[in-house]
Each structure stands twice: as C-alpha cells, then as structure tokens.
Amino acid sequence: MTKPDLAISRIMTVVAVALVDGDGRVLLQRRPEGKAMAGLWEFPGGKLEAGESPEAALVRELREELGIDVEAACLAPATFASEPLGDRHLLLLLYACRKWRGVPQALEASALKWARPLEMHGLDMPPADRPLIGLIEALL
C-alpha cells in the first residue's frame, strides 16, 4: 500500500476573503512586525478554531481584524490554494464578498490597501496567494 505523503494533522486550514468594493478593488492587509511573513500583503482571514465552520471562522476573523460585520450568506466560495508552509501544509480557502457593514480598519494589520488585481501582481504576497491573483481577476 502506498503511504500518503502528508499526515492529516499537519494540514492547516485557513479561511480568507477577497472583499470587493464597487470599483472592483480588493482589500489587502499587511502582516505586522513580529509575525511570520511580516510586511507581506494578504487577504484578511485566519485559522479555523476547533469546532468552527469555515464561514463562522471568517465572520469572526473579519470582526476581529477589520471591525466589520459580514453575513455568512454573503461569503461566496471563490477558489483555494494548497501550499507547503514550514513543516505543515496550508489549505487556504478563499471566499469573495461584496457586502458588509462598517468601514474596514486595520485592527491587527499594519496597513490596509484597496488594490486592483493588476496592482496585486506587483505586491509582495505570501507564496500561496500568488496563483490566486489571476483567478480573482477572472472572478471580478
């Protein structure tokens, strides 16, 4: 029998969102100093907590990170990334969302930026995010 190349316990599931404004721009946040990959631009989101659904985790993360309220029903599954990350394997589930309440604030990030996909190609983003840019472009 062939051995699986990854133990399930090493998979890290992360949920993130492309918040899209009326001009077709997407919100990115900059990872703060002191964290892995500090200074890189990423989609808001984070890890699932035990027992949380992906949508509930994202609703929570968006409140914690940006101070906005999003309905789970407004989170549309968009695409995903699958990428080795240190000694783990990252499964990044990316949603798209065009409706939220409140004005996003950088409560945890060092900065926020509304960017068009074309601009995103020129930004430093985590390796898992790079293949997602073209897919987001096609979705908008």
Ligand SMILES: Nc1nc2c([nH]c(=O)n2[C@@H]2O[C@H](COP(=O)(O)OP(=O)(O)OP(=O)(O)O)[C@@H](O)[C@H]2O)c(=O)[nH]1
């Ligand atoms: N939110 C988010 N995380 C991403 C993206 N791309 C990517 O590789 N990641 C990785 O997925 C993980 C997200 O987890 P997180 O935000 O909860 O964790 P963190 O590293 O900030 O640290 P923490 O454990 O102190 O919360 C990080 O390892 C982060 O580098 C992305 O676009 N958005």
